[in-house]
Amino acid sequence: MSQPLFSIRRVLAVTLLILVGATCVLLGRWQLDRAAERRATAASIQAGRSAAALSLNTMTAAAAVTNWTPATAIGHWRGEYSVLLENRNLEGRPGLWLATPLLMADGQAVLVLRGWFARPLGEQQAPLIHTSAELQEISGELAEHVPRLFELWSAHKSSALLFSDLNANKQKMPDAVDTAQLPRVQNLTLTEISAQTGLTFLPVVLLQTSDANDGLIRSWPEPSVDADKNVGYAMQWFGFATICLIALLVFVWRVRFRR
Numbered sequence: 001m002s003q004p005l006f007s008i009r010r011v012l013a014v015t016l017l018i019l020v021g022a023t024c025v026l027l028g029r030w031q032l033d034r035a036a037e038r039r040a041t042a043a044s045i046q047a048g049r050s051a052a053a054l055s056l057n058t059m060t061a062a063a064a065v066t067n068w069t070p071a072t073a074i075g076h077w078r079g080e081y082s083v084l085l086e087n088r089n090l091e092g093r094p095g096l097w098l099a100t101p102l103l104m105a106d107g108q109a110v111l112v113l114r115g116w117f118a119r120p121l122g123e124q125q126a127p128l129i130h131t132s133a134e135l136q137e138i139s140g141e142l143a144e145h146v147p148r149l150f151e152l153w154s155a156h157k158s159s160a161l162l163f164s165d166l167n168a169n170k171q172k173m174p175d176a177v178d179t180a181q182l183p184r185v186q187n188l189t190l191t192e193i194s195a196q197t198g199l200t201f202l203p204v205v206l207l208q209t210s211d212a213n214d215g216l217i218r219s220w221p222e223p224s225v226d227a228d229k230n231v232g233y234a235m236q237w238f239g240f241a242t243i244c245l246i247a248l249l250v251f252v253w254r255v256r257f258r259r
Contacts, residue, residue: 010251010255013251014248014251014252017244017247017248017251018244018248020240020244021240021241021244021245021248022241024237024238024240024241024244025237025238025241027237028233028234028235028236028237028238028241029234031230031231031233031234031237032230032231032234034227034230035227035228035230035231035234036227038223038224038225038226038227038230039225039227041223041225042225042227044066044067044068045067045068045222045223045225047066047068048066048067048068048069048141048142049068049069049070049141051066051069051070053069053070053071053072053139054069054070054071054072054142055071055072055073056071056072056073056104056110056202056204056206057073057074057075057104057105057106059202059204065142065144065203065204066142067141067142067143067144068141068142068143069141069142070139070140070141070142071139071140071141071142071204071206072137072138072139072140073102073104073110073112073137073138073206074104074105074135074136074137074138075102075103075104075105075109075110075135075136075138076102076103076133076134076135076136077100077101077102077103077131077132077133077136078100078101078102078103078109078197078199079100079131079176079177081100081101081193081197081199082098082099082100082101082129082131082177082182083098083099083100083182083183083184083185083188083193084096084097084098084099084179084182084183084184084185085097085098085099085113085146085184085185085186085187085188086184086185086186087149087186088116088149090116090217090219093118094118094119095116095117095118095119096116096117096119096179096184097113097114097115097116098113098114098115098116098117098129098177098179098182098216099111099112099113099114099146099188100112100114100131100177101193101197101199101201102136102138102206103199107200108200108201108202109199109200109201109202110201110202110204110205110206111146111190111193111201111205111206112138112140112205112206112208113140113146113205113206113207113208113220114129114208114212114214114216114218115208115212115214115216115217115218116216116217116218116219117129117179117215117216117217125180126178126179126180127179127215128176128177128178128179129176129177129179129214129215129216130175130176130212130213130214130215131175131176131177131214132175133175137210138206138208138210139208139209139210140206140207140208140209140210141206141207141209141220142204142205142206142207143204143205143206143207144203144204144205145189145190145205146187146188146189146190146205147221148187149186149187190203190205207220
């Protein structure tokens with residue numbers, strides 16, 4: 001005795017195959033969208049780094065900023081306003097970034113991310129970072145803001161702790177910054193540090209790339225631009241969708257011709 005064409009079991013099987021196949025197609029399209037985003041990011045990085053180098057000493061606050069653009073700044077370090085950014089790993093090693101304002105001749109400052117050093121462990125001493133009082137010329141790449149990390153507490157609470165410590169621990173050494181005495185934060189904005197230091201900052205951050213005899217490592221993170229990986233994932237999802245389609249056709253054919 002033949003089964004009815006639209007039995008509950010058959011309807012459920014067809015529905016499941018359609019849903020799984022449609023989900024695979026959507027996931028494949030999402031991976032293609034991610035690939036397009038990564039291609040756009042790669043193009044943006046290339047465009048920024050191919051642009052002519054900017055002099056921040058002649059930059060106005062209203063100037064348009066493109067990430068990754070090479071730039072230089074000439075000024076004096078304000079080491080007493082240095083800040084450490086926590087949880088900045090490098091090749092799997094825990095560490096910190098050192099950020100120090102550079103005051104230029106026109107009275108404006110630029111926040112410079114100077115580099116990375118390993119987090120002191122156990123009885124290791126926090127390093128003294130050479131910070132000359134002489135006029136400095138710093139080269140690097142521009143960013144619109146300090147790269148952020150996710151944090152559970154509010155930015156307001158973090159800032160209050162930061163600048164309370166900052167004002168209480170101004171550095172006294174003219175040629176070095178004692179990182180053991182610096183405030184540590186997860187994230188930092190230009191608005192926060194400007195409000196508490198009284199300095200007027202340009203609306204950019206300079207990620208230093210020029211060499212300096214300070215022991216810091218200047219290797220800055222970049223977004224992933226491996227679009228080929230996303231395309232490969234998309235092809236896998238489309239392959240699964242094709243399998244679902246073939247299974248659906250075979251199932252319908254068997255149901256139709258076995259009645």
